Amino acid sequence: MTTLLDSSPISVVDALRGDRSKRPLIDTASAAGLRSLLDDGIYEVMGAERVMTPLVVRASSLHRASTTDIMTSGTGRLRGVLVSQVLRLLSVGVSIDHPFDDALCAWRSEVGTNDLLEHLDRLDDDERARLATDLDAHCVTLSRALGEIPARWRPRSAARAIQRLAGGNVVLRDVVDLVIGNTTSDVASIALFDVTTSPLGEGAERTMRYHALVQTLRTSTMPLRTCTFSTATGELWVRDVDYSLLARSVDEVLSCVQDLWSAR
């Protein structure tokens, strides 16, 4: 039996805000060093050869192949995409009456047609109803935990980033579900918030670190913290970003590049 609490024990907004007096000064010096580490590491793997098709690394590339991820099923991916759409709507204060219909309507306007939408259209009425009910539960968990995000925090959803490394041999691609804060203040204030419909595990930690790394490389500014929230369990993981966290992500990216290069 599924029960829902009247209010979530976790406030995402409080977690993202943290203790304002303890925010570190903005770090704009580490990005260049991290980029050098990545470039040197990629050179060791790939050498000076210029490849025609670059290796593309995404957050999903960092998950271990042996890990079972419920997001890999068609319906699981659909649920993930629709929850992301709900988050986008919530981030700008849109009230959602029917999560499934509203998210689907928004998504269709964005992508037109794709394989996942065709998969959705092939679902029979029972499967569709199950997905809609499932999505309702995930959205209740999300909206209760998220609350209202102040517009002053400059929320932007589905924030994309692309980084070319080693002369374009490797491309890092990333999409963070929600980014708040700005890079122009004197203290670190950027918080990266990711939502998953799976329970949190090692893969989620890698993803959190990867988001922080790509954001640092893109803006040359280290974010304050990186978080991930599971709408399946209501768990919220928050990590303050520091150099060691980013260096660990560099190792994970290099390991992934090694795997991708070996598999060619």
Place this chain on the structure above:
Amino acid sequence: MTSLSHRRLTDEYLNELIESAPCAVAQLTDDHRRSLTARFRAVVTPGHRRLDAWSVEQAGQRGRAFRWAPVTARRVLGNAALRRIAVQPLTTITAGVRDELADQMLRATSGYARDGSLSYWLASAPHPVLGLVTAEAVNWATQLQEVTEGIHANWSVAPSDAYYDVATARTTLRARRDVLIDRDDARVVVRVRSGSPGKSAGPGLRADLTIDALADHEGLAPARLIGLWPEAGVCLCVDGTMADLRAGARDLVRTAVAQRRQRTALAA
């Protein structure tokens, strides 16, 4: 030899690019305009032709037909929201975007919008789509605001793109511009694009530079045209030199030729 250069997108580099823009800029004369018109007239087109930096970068390849979507609406709404915020600094970006959305829809309901316009599409869009449009426009405006907050010189959000109608050649040229930076001696133009710059980003920038100069009533080129790719964290720039203007004009004419060839091939 063109002046294309590449930097990481940081406040320091962006200000350096603005401050180091050349003082002496090239000027297009009536002879230049006549010469360009003659070249475009030589490339016969059955209908009206519209060229911009994107068509130059795609070598005239026709993409999918344009349709309004949250992604295509975000720039218009995001820039308009920033212009509102410049007048009312206490307004948040989200509120600015919502006000702009409301104005656009009012235009449609009061009969001032034509079929196919943004206002018309927004007025008929369902509630969740409007929410997604808001989210996209907020993203756009926020990234542009982050860029402009770090600029030391006087800047303003461009009131519109630059357009130049090539007389008697059934050709309209359009240059994107998002931020205008006024220096005493010249202007610097900033344009923002999503994704990351490809190999043809330089020709695209030069096309925008040339069109911007053509759209200026005195034919003065911008001192520098800076292209920003915030998602990739890089910027590219070209200077307003005659060599770059010529290269931009050549690329635009080549694009028109490539489009005609494709049409001919399709007809065959």
